[in-house]
Amino acid sequence: MRYGAIDIGSNAVRLLIADIIENNGSVSFKKNTLIRVPLRLGDDAFLDHHLSGKKSADLVKTMQAFSKLMEVYKVTDYKAYATSAMREAKNGDEVVKLVKTEANIDLEIIHGQKEAGIIYASHAELNIDKSKNYLYIDVGGGSTELSLFSAGEMWASRSFNIGTIRMLDNQDTEETWNEMRDFIRENTKQFKVILGIGTGGNINKLYKLSEEKDKAPLTFGKLKALYTYLSSFSLKDRINVLGLNQDRADVIIPACEIYMTVMKWANIKSIYVPTVGLVDGIIQTLIEKNHPKSS
Structure with missing residues (x-):
């Protein structure tokens, strides 16, 4: 079993594909593949409060590639979250719809509090x-x-x-x-x-x-x-x-x-x-x- 995690950050976009390991009732994961693409969405979002056509197109192409990779790796469940840059871009919701239409990926823009909670869920503690x-x-x-x-x-x-x-x-x-x-x-x-x-x-x-x-x-x-x-x-x-x-x-x-x-x-x-x-x-x-x- 494999799960996928997509993080659309202000500097880079990441895809982690992880193997899920079940052992005597406990479930853990092992990183299989990590891909990082430096899109720099923040340059548009923080200066113009809008993602340009080029940045949006690059994001869509990246999501299409991620979608194909998850298909090949037979990922059974995934979540895709966008953080600060997409929160700030006034056309963020439009880009979310574009990603769904063009790459068939359900993307959610999350607020900072939820982002902090998910980072904590990494069980670093x-x-x-x-x-x-x-x-x-x-x-x-x-x-x-x-x-x-x-x-x-x-x-x-x-x-x-x-x-x-x-x-x-x-x-x-x-x-x-x-x-x-x-x-x-x-x-x-x-x-x-x-x-x-x-x-x-x-x-x-x-x-x-x-x-x-x-x-x-x-x-x-x-x-x-x-x-x-x-x-x-x-x-x-x-x-x-x-x-x-x-x-x-x-x-x-x-x-x-x-x-x-x-x-x-x-x-x-x-x-x-x-x-x-x-x-x-x-x-x-x-x-x-x-x-x-x-x-």
Whole structure:
């Protein structure tokens, strides 16, 4: 049995096809195929609040390809979610209809709160100490989702229109940054120690660059050193010398800035990076829907 998860983000579009494993009443999944297409929908959505004909056509072609792949892989169930860029595009609903007509994929534009919930459903928390306090930080192209957990229970969760593409396009506002700061300070002040859990493509890449071993957390100092190191290279050299993908080389700098700022405001000294994201959470929600006894 295989499930599919499609994440239409502001920077890239992803398809995860996962093999579903049933063993003695428990159900888990193993990643089979992950495809990432850097469409950069956010460039249109945040500047023009409208997806251009070209971006819409590229998205439709990508969805047609994903649809064919899921057919070949014999995917039995899937979910396709669009996040910040499609939330912001005034023609988002039209594009959803176009995707349905041209690619036969049911696409849903989800609000930030639901996005945060699905990311949490990735079960990144399974291997950590539930007696401690954690702030989930998911940084995307258009938004940052924050969820605070204490003793395994969610205390607060919110989505902010601060993201890497939005920052590169100068579409982030001081007011939103202040809102995020106030949310963090208000909801973390009663906790002495808070650990971070970082999700998203940029923190995954940063963790890989850090060469940390055995899933050890990334310290604030190590993250700051990485930021300084990466910032010392031009965009061209980040691509040619460091070997970063073109669509990662520019966004990784503002991503670092967001993670460091959140960690500083929450007084977080280290951040765990379970290398999961929205697509992992989508697969987990499909398992919980189709195999309720396993959840």
